[in-house]
Amino acid sequence: MTASALTSGIVLLHLLGVFAAMHAVMHTRTPQGAIGWALGLILLPYLTLLPYLYLGSSRFLGYRTTYPATPPRTLPATPDAPIEPGCARFAAIGALQGRAFRSGHRLRLLxxxxxxxxxxxxAMAAARHCLLVQFFIIHDDTLGRRLQQILLERAAAGVRVCVLFDGIGSHALPQRYVDTLRAGGVAIHPFATHRWRNRLQLNFRNHxxxxxxxxxxxxxxGLNIGDEYLGLKSPLAPWRDTQLELxxxxxxxxxxxxxxxxQWITGAPPPLLPTPAADGHASALIVASGPADPQETGSLFFTAAINAARQRVWLSTPYFVPDHAVxxxxxxxxLRGVDVRVLIPSRPDHHTVFLASTLHAHHAVRAGIRVFRYQPGFLHQKVMLIDRDTAAIGSMNLDSRSFRLNFEVAALAxxxxxxxxVAAMLTADFSQARAVDECDYRDAPYLRRVAMHVARLFDPLL
Incomplete structure (x- = not known):
């Protein structure tokens, strides 16, 4: 390569970096992120241009506009099941979702x-008409093959079976697993968040x-399909998680x-059936969030719920990387006198997130928030308990990825x-946890503390 060609290439890269920096300044969600991307793209475009193509977008484009979903038919709740009065203090969350709390739910904690x-x-094995299944991760292991067999049996019995899995989360799922299901009449697709205008964006995931x-x-x-979620794989076993049946x-x-x-993936609606009334009395609201939302729904959900608390806020999360609002x-x-507790793991499954969580836990303890590390095994449950009448269970972690980059769902009951x-379950969990104190950070080796602060620089991606 001649010197002039090399010079031209460098100049071109810097010009592209300037244009990308202008895009970052216009579209990055936070001023800190905009400054970081802009400086990197202008000064070191040969190192930052490619990452920006894959990680720089702050919005997921086209979702819910290209294929508007067909609303399912629902039957009204029984008239003798009034809405819980406590729902009123969560009105902002209902307004954020565009739907109100409804009564008449039967709930079971798993x-x-x-x-x-x-x-x-x-429940899947007993399906008679329609089965809709969606997981972030599906593994081709003992549990994954149990699921596969049930799906094949239901499809053979005439049940319409639709399965979604995340293309990045399930990157290890072999094609033969998918092909076997398709050959057996199961409609199965990866949720490919990088299609169309998001083609280069691998950062968005359906969680x-x-x-x-x-x-x-x-x-x-919080559970996915894999043997580790049954606590069968070390070093994270036993695996602590929670699911909700509604x-x-x-x-x-x-x-x-x-x-x-x-519909985003296939262009056609799945089979939708009427929802019969249940014989329960709980009031519930489904909270959905994702990077296609015009607002930062995940962060606003946690903020509104915490602000509504008057007696207690107990949170359980595998990743504690809260944004400024939360x-x-x-x-x-x-400061209001609320009993605030956060339960996090004592073992890491992702070391960068664990380091950042450790620093956030230190700052939380200094602010009077009680933080505990679960000791028996890896903690993966995503649970929030508000006062004595409200609980949320779903897929949302307390981190920027769940707040802004992932498609998430939770049930607020x-x-x-x-x-x-839920309180009894969390009380048992806290009894097996160790309280975090300021010494955990102060007594850590200097280089580990430096690593925590470096990891925190990546908060927007964690």
Missing amino acids: IDGDAAFDAMLA RKIVVVDGACAFVG QGPAVGDLQQLFAQDW RAALQLAV VDPGFAAD
Whole structure:
């Protein structure tokens, strides 16, 4: 390569870097992110241009506009099941979702993999008309093959089976697994977030876990399909997680949410069935968030829920990387005299996130927030308990990825009985946890503390 050609190439890269920096300044969500990208693209375009193509977009384009979802038919709740009065303080969350709390739900708390998978697989095996299944991760292992066999059996019995998995989260899923299901009559597709205008964007992921059986019963929570979620793989075993089974009107909302994802990929709606009334009394709201939202729904959801608390806020999350709004809400709750506790793992599954979480935990403790590390194994549950009547269970972590980059879902339930069950579960978890104190950071080796601060620089991507 001649010197002139090399010079021309460098000049071209810097020009492209300037144009990309202008795009970053215009479209990056935060001033800090805009400054970081702009400086990198202008000064070091040969190192930052390619990452910016894959990681720089702040919005997922085209979703819910190209293929508007067909709303599922739902039947009204029974008139003798009024909305819980406690729902009123979460009106902002309902307005954010464009839907109101509805009553008449039967809820069942499923603790850990054995109980959750026994219930989910049994419900799937009993499907008679339609089965909608969505997971972030599906592995071709013992549990994955159990799921595969049930799906094939239901499809052979004439049940319409639709399956979504995330193309990045399930990158290790062999094609033969998918081909076997398709050959057996199962409609299965990866959720490819990088298609069309998002073609280069690998940073957006569909992290939802949804199962809907015959339009009448649904499951949401933190569990994916893999043997590790049954606690069968070290070094993270035993695996601590939580799932929720719902019956009632919110099942129809989960159908609609699945339909939106399905139509984005296939261009056609999945089969949608009427949702029958249940014999429960809990009030519930399905909370969906994602990078296609005009607002930062995930962060606003946690902020609004925490701000509504008057007695307690107990949070369980595998990744504790709160943004400024959620961190401020937790600090204000402490100042109001609210019992604020956060439960996080003591073992890392992603070292960069773990380092950043450790630093955030230190700052939280200094602000009066009580933080605990779960000791027996890896903690993966995503649970929020507000006061004595409200609990949320779903796929949302307390990090920027769940707030802004992932498609997520949670069920927010207002019911004193169900909240008491969640409180008992979390009380048992806290009894097996160690309190974090300021010495955990101060006594860490200097280079480890430096690593924590470096990891925190990547908060927007964690």
